[in-house]
Amino acid sequence: MDELQALGGPAGFALTYGALVAIVALRYVAIAGLFYWLLWSRETPRVKSRLLTDGRPRPATVRAEIGWSLISALIYALPGVIVIEAWKAGGTLLYTDWRPIDWVWVPVSIFICLFIQDTWFYWTHRLMHHPRLFRIVHLVHHRSRPPSPFAAFSFHPFESLVYAWLLPLLIFIMPIHVAAVLFILTLMTLASVLNHSGQEIIPDRWLKGPIGHHLITAAHHDIHHRDFTKNFALYFRFWDKVMGTDVMEDAYPFLESRREQREGAD
DSSP, rough: OHHHOOOHHHHHHHHHHHHHHHHHHHHHHHHHHHHHHHHSSSSSSOOOEOOOOOOOOOHHHHHHHHHHHHHHHHHHHHHHHHHHHHHHHTTEEEOOOOOOTHHHHHHHHHHHHHHHHHHHHHHHHHHTSSSHHIIIHHHHHOOOOOOGGGGGGGOOOHHHHHSSSSSHHHHHSSOEEEEHHHHHHHHHHHHHHHHTTSEEEHHHHTTTHHOOOOBHHHHHHHHHHTOSSSOSSBBBSSHHTTTTOOGGGGOOOGGSSSHHHHHHHO
């Protein structure tokens, strides 16, 4: 961090921007590539999973997903550079020292950021499904049918811009430790990759418990890629449940209780 503070001017800005683009792109390629290798590189997945889609991601679709996602990396990095330059000038609430209170505040701040991000994503995502915006902007993402893990950041540049600025803005208005920021950015990538993987790696018993009831997994989001009126959120099922757009348990026979399965058989 001291080295970053020593850089300045246009050269420092350009160097920081280039470094962030590389970090965002490599993080995306590494995580998406790993799960593509685990789930789709051969006929039988390398990890235990439940297939959610019909057919396999087409090579042309995967190439398009990677291309759009790398463009998104160029956009996601720009607010990050602004934050770093402002931080070097003492203009943000980002901090690096660990205090005793951070054992409590860091988890709390992570949850606050995730909930705000989830709220923003839910409502802007619903807006992206307005017929005019969908045709011009959001259709880029929904051309992935079925999606692959590489669809995680496959957005039109305008949509990427809509999503890119929120976390950097929060760094200006609430104290947040750099470790919390890194955790959120990694979780965001991991969640988006898994939710577009086309296969569910979370065990059925977890999906039937608190994890599946409150958190979004591949099984939940995959429904959205088949029914554009359902399941808009990013991390939590809260807004979908509040707004009546949540579908999960009724969509999958494997999530029915044993009693429901017996009644259905009768």
